[in-house]
Amino acid sequence: MDNVKLMQGNEACVEGAIKAGMRFFAGYPITPSTEIAELSAQKLPRYGGRFIQMEDEIASMAAIIGASLTGLKAMTATSGPGFSLKQENIGYASMAEVPCVVVNVQRGGPSTGLPTSPSQGDVMQARWGTHGDHGIIAFSPSSVRETFDITIAAFNYSEKYRVPVILLMDETVAHLREKVELPTDEEINIYNRIEPSNIKQEDFKAYRVRKGNTVPTMTPFGGKYRYHVTGLAHDETGFPTNNKEEAEKLIERLVYKLEKNIDDISLYEEYRLDDAELAIISYGGTARSAKSAIDCLREQGIKVGLFRPITIWPFMENKVIQLGKKFKKILVVEMNLGQYVLEVERVASKYCDIFRYGRVNGKLIHPDEIISKVKEVYKNA
Amino acid sequence: MPNQLIKKYFRMDKLPHIWCPGCGHGIIMHSVIRAIDNLGLDKNNVCIVSGIGCSSRAPGYLDFNTLHTTHGRALAFATGIKMANPNLDVIVLTGDGDSSAIGGNHLIHAARRNIDITTIVFNNNIYGMTGGQYSPTTATGDKGTTAPYGNIDRAFDLCDLAKGAGSTYVGRATVYHPNVITKLTEEGIKNKGFSFIEAVSICPTYYGRKNRKGTSVDMMDYLKTTSINVKSLSEKEKWNNIEKIVIGELYNMPASEYTEKYQNIIDIFEKQSGNMSR
Secondary structure, three states, X not given: OOOEEEEEHXXXXXXXXXHHOEEEEEEOOOOOOHHXXXXXXXXXXXXXXXXXXXXXXXXXXXXXXXXXXXXXXXXXXXXXXXXHHHHHHHHHHHHHOOOEEEEEEEEEOOOOOEEEEEOOOOHHHHHHOOOOOOOOEEEOOOOHHHHHHHHHHHHHHXXXXXXXXXXXXXXXXXXXXXXXEOOOHHHOOOOOOOOOOOOOHHHOOOOOOOOOOOOOOOOOOOOOOOOEEEOOOEOOOOOEOOOHHHHHHHHHHHHHHHHOOHHHHOOEEEEOOOOOOEEEEEOHHHHHHHHHHHHHHHHOOOOEXXXXXXXXXXXXXXXXXXXXXXXXXXXXXXXXXXXXXHHHHHHHOOOOEEEEEEOOOOOOOOHHHHHHHHHHHHHOO | OHHHHHHHHEOHHHOOOOOOOOOOHHHHHHHHHHHHHHHOOOHHHEEEEEOOOOHHHHHHHEOOEEEEOOOOOHXXXXXXXXXXXXXXXXXXXXXXXXXXXXXXXXXXXXXHHOOOEEEEEEEOOEEOOOOOEEOOOOOOOOOEOOEOOOOXXXXXXXXHHHXXXXXXXXXXXXXXXXXXXXXXXXXXXXOOOOEEEEEEOOOHHHHHHHOOOOOHHHHHXXXXXXXXXXXXXXXXXXXXXXXXXXXXXXXXXXXXXXXXXXXXXXXXXXXXHOOOOO
């Protein structure tokens, strides 16, 4: 029974990260993410890993990129305003294709907002917070056990696609304590970055993408090859270029390396959706309320089901189009005034009616509210 | 000799560099390379990090592990690199704006931690790459494109700043004194801790022209006549002489280094558990 534990989401995140191979954490304390830094500080040296509390969130993001370039799996954790500060270097990690995991335990905003209250207000910031066109992966877990699993997945996808992965938590799950049964090591899959081999230093091109691949291999600083890394548009040698074709090729690859592999990256759950007449789309902590609302509504004879995206970005366009074609009505429930729903509307509004329910007062959405919203949607049919 | 150094340490296909004619930055880059050569550092083990600006183009020309980061963040990236792999020789090449304006916070905290990084600031007293705006080291009264009526800011003394923040090795030289830059860089790299070297440079294109400082030769001549070796000053004058550019080794007081202190923590657990799962 060693693997059965009572833990909170933030704790599960650190446990998962260490299992995934995290050996470096840099951060700056901010509520409600602090336990992640505290536990990392406590645990990492026990595994030969390193923790550093940097002077601010910008520096923390920079430090994990530096650490990742030396070959360590690296993570940082923050909340709303800190996430805004990290955006500059999240863009750098995207451009230079440096794997890393950025946890954002969302809190009410804008600005310093509602520090200890739950929110799902950073859905769009996770996608478009940094400037320019780029791909990004963001996951949102709904339970403590899932936080463990998805943190491991975040590291794996980050290494596989050489992209910063955002773990979009919310305070509801981060501070929730649940009994969890952790998987055994045999049940966990770990992905490690692929190193180049059999190339001479003179022929080595750090950003060369071999035919049939979308992601270059990666070697650590101090390893087999010397090379240059920059946040400027660069060619396959890694050196800056102003060549328009080269720049376009690079930026398109940064976007399409994820878009093309969306089936691999798409994680979701369907709950009582098969015979449903109305679909609710909800994620993170809010999806828990949605599930319980669905159970109540089913008892009253109203057939409702849930589609719960775990992968928030890249957006599961085809999946949502299918839902739009299957259901006459979709209700999107989220702790904001409409962010994920914009994407649902973009792809599915020509097939069905889309309704939204959200609020931003720092209280999580109660199942009763969802029940009344569903009934209202039915009435307006 | 310089030719051999170029072949050994430069990425020949990245030359010529983009610096303006008369710029002092090439002298600093060469001085740093001579220090690396004198110490016999392993190219594969050296990591050179820069931010953004004229100075920060240097790593692109140099054949090491090189990282060109975001503006002001070189020391934060370098801290991650050094902390993650303390075996690497980490050298930061940065500018006055990069290190002390946007990167001021990172500078004081890298110094405070005494992490083993050697920082060389290419100080040309101006933002060159963006076209001549005033920097935190532009003298009061001098002009820049954003100080058309004369700069009213007070200038940082970067060495004072670095010492105050906790650097364990501090030195200053000018591009008129390349041998001094080399010597200070060597000592800085040898110092197990945070080392800070200010290399006073010249920008004839933006600073010189705007402030009627003459040609680059005139500006070099100014550095020559305005510099004074620290050895000829009393301890008090060393930190208070504002009329002159005080050059040489200003501070050398080794203290326990950051990554070594962290290694001590790791060692405690390694001893405790013996063969621990990694």
